[in-house]
Amino acid sequence: MVKIDLNHIYKKYPNATDYSVSDFDLHIDDQEFIVFVGPSGCGKSTTLRMIAGLEDISKGTLAIDGKVMNDVGPRDRNIAMVFQNYALYPHMSVYDNMAFSLKLRHYDKGEIDKRVKSAAQSLGLAHLLERRPADLSGGQRQRVALGRAIVRDAPIFLMDEPLSNLDAKLRVSMRAEIAKIHQKLKTTTIYVTHDQTEAMTLASRIVVMNNGRIQQIGTPKEVYNKP
Ligand code: ADP
Ligand code: ADP
Secondary structure (H helix, E strand, C coil): CCCCCEEEECCCCCCCCCCEEEEEEECCCCCCCEEEEEECCHHHHHHHHHHHHCCCEEEEEECCEEEEECCCCCCCCCCCEECCCCCCCCCCCHHHHHHHHHHHHHCCCCHHHHHHHHHHHHHHHHCCCCCHHCCCCCCHHCCCCCCHHHHHHCCCCECCCCCCCCHHHHHHHHHHHHHHHHHCCCCCEECCCCHHHHHHHHHHHHEEEEEEEEEEECCCCHCCCCC
């Protein structure tokens, strides 16, 4: 069971005059698939990064399963994140990219090997483990980024526009793959996208943001099929 409580969260970057996120209040249930939508600059990434511990929270509290996380470092949050640009290490093989976060956490080699190979198998990457990111297609790189998150076996997945660098056809197939991964791993997921179809097909609830604030929260039907 993993619940995420964002209690009236605000974010002001050190050099900014205005808040980038204001009074963000959202309560996420175990295994939900939440999608953040809204115009560029409305605070979606900032909110995700605060949940991951990559940005400080200026005001308000973040609680995971009731435990306040504001002062817990990113490595000590049991959260896996997939970035828009994939953020793969260019000098490392696919294998080492996928193994990296586990090595950092001192998992033993056998366990790392088992997890990496199993994730690679399920993502169709088993034959590419020796390659470097530069020698992969866009879709393959995206799979490595997903694989790197999957091996963590974390109960929370954060994804920041993971498909936006792919062409339309790949986006459709990877979208289905992400839905399947969610069904299988049952992670509590927060997903940022500009793509209305992705939001409609993946979300249990959609959070519409504007100018750092939540404008609307609802099911895909409530958000997109207004009477
Ligand atoms: P979105 O993900 O919805 O495009 P962001 O969360 O990236 O929006 O940005 C929200 C606001 O915060 C924007 O006005 C942006 O310019 C500002 N912002 C983002 N990152 C920083 C930063 N590191 N320093 C100062 N301002 C930032
Ligand atoms: P080190 O981290 O000490 O350099 P390696 O990464 O070379 O160790 O290998 C550790 C284990 O990871 C090996 O036993 C091997 O099974 C597995 N391994 C490493 N690279 C690959 C790969 N490209 N494909 C499959 N298994 C690999």
